[in-house]
Amino acid sequence: MSLWPGYTLYISNDKYTFVPTATAAGSRPLQKFVIDRLANTLHLFPVAAGEAVPAHEKQFHVHGILGIISLHTTDFVIVITNCKHASTLLGADIFLATDFRLLPISADARPSLLRHPIEKKLIRLVKEQLYLGPLYFSYEYDLTSNIQRQVKLGTDSSAARVPLWKRADPRFFWNYHVQQRLMEHSNTHPDEDLSAFILPIMFGFFSTKQANVNGRDFLFGLIARRSRHRVGTRYFSRGIDDNGNVSNYNETEQFIVVDAPGRPAATRMSYVQTRGSVPVFWAELNNLRYKPDLLIPEQPGALSAIRKHMSEQVTLYGKNYLVNLVNQKGYEKPVKDAYEKAVEVLGNPLVQYVYFDFHHQCKGMKFDRVALLVDRLEELGLTRGDYFTLDTTAAPHVHLQKSVVRTNCMDCLDRTNVVQSTLARWVLTDQLRAAGILAPSERVEDHAKFMHMFRNVWADHADVISKAYSGTGALKTDFTRTGKRTIEGAAQDGINSLSRYVKNNFFDGARQDALDLFTGAWDPKTQLPYPDTRAWQVRLMPWLLVISTVFIVLSLALPPVAPHEYQVRAPIPIFPILWVLVAAGSVVYIWQHGVQYVSWPTLNNPERLIHYDGPGYYSGRRGRKGLTAPASKVKAE
Template sequence: MKSLYQRLSLFVDGKDAYTFVPIEPLGAQSLTIRRATGDIVLNPPNKAVPPTATRYEKTVYGILGMISLALSEYIVIMTGREHRARFLGHDIYRAADFDILPLNPNVSAHNPSHPVEGHLLALVRAHLSGGYFLFSYTFDLSRRLQAQWSESKSDATRPLWKQADDRFFWNKFLQSRLIDTEIAQELSPYILPIVYGTFDLRTTYIHGHRIQLCLISRRSRYRAGTRYFRRGIDHEGHVANFNETEQIVLVEESAAGRISNIENFTHKLSFVQIRGSVPVFWGEINTLRYKPDLQIMDLQDTVDAMRLHLEEQISLYGEQCLINLVNQKGHEQPVKEAYERAIAQTELPEAKYRYFDFHNECKHMRWDRINILIEKMQEDLVNSGYFHLNMLQEEPAVKIQKGVVRTNCMDNLDRTNVVQAALAKWTLNHQLKDLGVLTEGEELDDFQALSQDFREMWADHADLISRAYAGSGALKTDFTRTNRRTKMGLVEDGYKSVMRYIRNNYFDGARQDGFDLVTGAWTPRKNPITAVSLLADTRPLIIRSVPYVASFSLFMICAGLTLPRTSGKFVSFMLSHTAQHHSPDYSLLYYFTLWFMIAALSIIFIVLHGIEYVSWPRLIPPTDIIHYKGPGFRSAHHGKGFIGPWGQKFAVPRKAMAANGVVHGGRKRAPTNYMEEIEKGTKSRVD
């Protein structure tokens, strides 16, 4: 396998070409990308750079790929990296800074000539700067240890990008221009796969054993996105917010004080869990209310899509233990019932469903009652096991993990984090006892350093996954960090909930567009004029003007509060002629009454038309959910104004996708005839 180039010098030959020259090893084949044609050329060894080329001011640490926008194609390069750890002899990095280089000589990436191009570039930059991207030049971060061990023979001849798990190869779409060339194999040292996830590594000692605890999560690039704009499943069996989490334990049997290579561990153990959205067709429609409207779509292929999803997980991980933490009462109840109806019809003996009423069992901050779930699952955990390599044996695989626990709540964040951490802790205790590191009477919590590292790793891991999906840190992490629920933790959760509300309603539309653009779910046409709707505000004038009226009325109220009670000049000027005949005190009363009424009416109008004020995605707007009229469940029809649930003309046009670009990446709609029936209104309304 050819090693990836870790540092490149970039030379810009005017408007003709970009040339990437490896700094090490000397004389390696350089890569040239022609700006006029987009041709990718691998140069002979030791080829000199053209004398007319100038060196780029930054060192390039990797080429993330190429992306085509409305005016030009662009090369995305990494110009900053952060060393995270050295793991099993390999350096792990986080991508920290990026530059975007236009191929079209007449286009500037910093000052594009068309506002649509500037908007698309801003989406790419925001996605790259807001994500947590990890990579290694010599180690495949996208696959769990068991998968690497089982494919170790074939990996010896395959480049790193061919080894990568397709689900977690985040920049696979960006790299497709290099991968799809006839010289892809020769270009392998330039094709760097990155993972969107988390990575943490801690070292400690117990009874003379050196122990490294590692936690890795990998986020799927399929059905990727933000909390309210990517829910449920698609027709290809991909679910939203799918993450694979692997807890790795490395144990060295050498006694403390003995000099040895810290990277040569005797035992390597791995425990894998997965999470993903409830695998039915459902969504939540933002209306500016704290709880969005719940929409469940009872489509004919719900069971087929769920079966596709579960069969893929079974083929990859083995038997599935499906832990559902969705509430059985209130707002979440229909989601639980839809899940259970569909899972009963899949008839897959390898998928075992188990329900746990998290909020009811753990109410009054009795979070120790999670042990009830652990006790019920012990048999499944023992049967699934974990992966264990003993490097001193000829056949190093002592154990194979034969199954996996799939956990979900509504968001697959807070409750899921708590349960996954509890399962990981139970497994870690048993792993260390099986190795003889812990005696039968000892537990993980008896060792402060290891216990603290474990809690901090899982809490940090929860925060990063939550920020990627919901826009704020995870809730309930005080329990993960301290093993108990605290009142201060409740206060912090309240703050995070407010931040989630603000981000989900006012900022996540653009964030979702960034996901869809970078993962290739949507690609723009080569004419920015066809995508002007990305920037245009097509809402009626009254809808657009009311927030300004509300803001002005609040300003006038604040201005009135600054006036002395004995002065009515400014107030009288603002009121009608009749108000001037009254005393200043009466003028103030009329003044504040007027502006309070205007502010109140404006806010009521905004709440009643809340769906018009949400920051919706513009590349792939969720029109099929917003306008859905077929069979299923709808909790309410808030935020649709005075006309009624189906008469309101929304700001998100139904034909937006056809006008703005091309939808890719498995985002299929329901069968054409079914959608036509929905559009014509012949399908029954939701009760």
């Protein structure tokens, strides 16, 4: 069942009425979706031929309903008010949502009520999340599911009648939480099934390119789907939770579609990889240092959590090759050791652990040495022919991908993307040979024009995933784009690294709050934002630093006072020296109390981790001078 592709929204004081555009009706009976603002209830009504336009004060066109979210004082319906066409995939149009509106459902939601300090903050967070990253949708195609999953679910007419939201992969159904009311209403009121109005959204990356190799045209595509579970920002979301969900989990699907004479999309091939944080309990606690404090707490549920994660991985993808790219020396080593210990204790025969010291092996920017990792994976049983194929050219057949490579580094961003793009290129050579586009002796690397496009798509993919997690574009993308390291690329990496430091310490708290609110990890009906409980002198120091800096600048910029005619020497510049001492003292104080100057999340504040002093590994406790634990302190997360 496809969705209505857009509606006219009629707004009145007592209801919101969504009427599908007349051109979308086709043979399906036209229905309207009504939200009663007085009773806060949902209804579905048929639209009779020639029915009058509902009474309204305002009206405008919307492209889709994201869902309904409950905030502090009222519920809001979220709608897409603008979008742009991204591509056409297998006959279905794909759109990128570009603008949104939040409409209060309560008829009593006056402007003064919406200016309530908590409600105002939550509204701002929802809007921030909506514009945070690329949100893609389709009225017909299931963007949340890879091609293999869609085929396994069925492509016959009965499967096509299943509503899009029921076919969607719940991991990548980004607006699953805010669509809960519509889905529950459809399940409990079969006579008022709202399925044609429930629009699944995918947060991630989507790109398709028309390609030509050896005179053969085909569609090349890359999709990255971001999981809505344990979603967060770089330093505020690490490792695994009790349910087996890991931070920064993404499924990346590379695919090609080849037409045959008189048979569009006759051959479809896809290759799926996953990435996700090291699946053990660990955290990095910001303290204004470039390297945060690393914490690996010992918790009784650690083995159960990784068992759940790997069980799901095996169930969904088959055999897993776990490629670990963290350093085997220094700061990152404890994370590597914890991961290896967990996998060893797990003892799952369908989970194959592979370690590759990326920084050592690729020292001097020799990223082509990732080929050594590919060779190692081949020795362990991975084949370049293990990908999905649906071929309808002659005797129709389906070949399933039976394994997956799960790659991680510390952030699952930069090193991970170099490895994933290398594996994708390795498999693509075999796919194009099987499709008759490449000769048995050819490789994709032999075609410069195609490789230029391939590298840039993968670099764009890296930037999108990186911005969603770290706040900046990916590092090392000059190699991904050009196949070599450049001075400009190294300089850009330096800028991105500095930008990450600033954003991760001073701005990511709000981004984390926005993600927790939209995905349902924090409940505004039962919880309140975490208050600022810092001592007055802690709050004062940044202001002293700013004021002293202003006075220092003024003392240097203004002309000096001429010495008195009876003085032999100019007076000692006491004023600027005083403010230099104040500034220095402020900097020292802030550095010693660094943890208290980090922009922590205020919804799900990680105070338990900040004050954790139980068993486990600690890289240090820097920037914690004067930090006192709250009365509610516990020893485990």
